[in-house]
Amino acid sequence: xxxxxxxxxxxxxxxxxxxxxxxxxxKLKEETPEYFLLIRNEASTGVHILLALLFWWIFFIPNxxxxxxxxxxxxxxx
Numbered sequence: 908x909x910x911x912x913x914x915x916x917x918x919x920x921x922x923x924x925x926x927x928x929x930x931x932x933x934k935l936k937e938e939t940p941e942y943f944l945l946i947r948n949e950a951s952t953g954v955h956i957l958l959a960l961l962f963w964w965i966f967f968i969p970n971x972x973x974x975x976x977x978x979x980x981x982x983x984x985x
Contacts, residue, residue: 928981942982950977 925943929935937944950973958970 933981936980945981947979947981948974948977949979950974 921943925935925945928945933945933947935943936946954973955970958973959967962969
């Protein structure tokens with residue numbers, strides 16, 4: 908098993924990684940004792956508007972698909 912010092916050091920290293928991702932437009936969604944969960948959405952507002960204008964007649968389904976397709980998740984283990 909890990910000692911308290913090793914756990915503390917692993918957490919500090921993971922936190923450094925998390926800060927790096929946050930600096931690059933990721934958002935911290937969840938933090939647990941085991942991991943950090945980061946998310947990022949690369950969807951652009953312009954594309955959402957274009958899809959809304961072109962495909963309004965099918966209830967914005969392409970817009971919703973685009974939104975979820977551009978979501979990214981990153982899990983950093985401690």
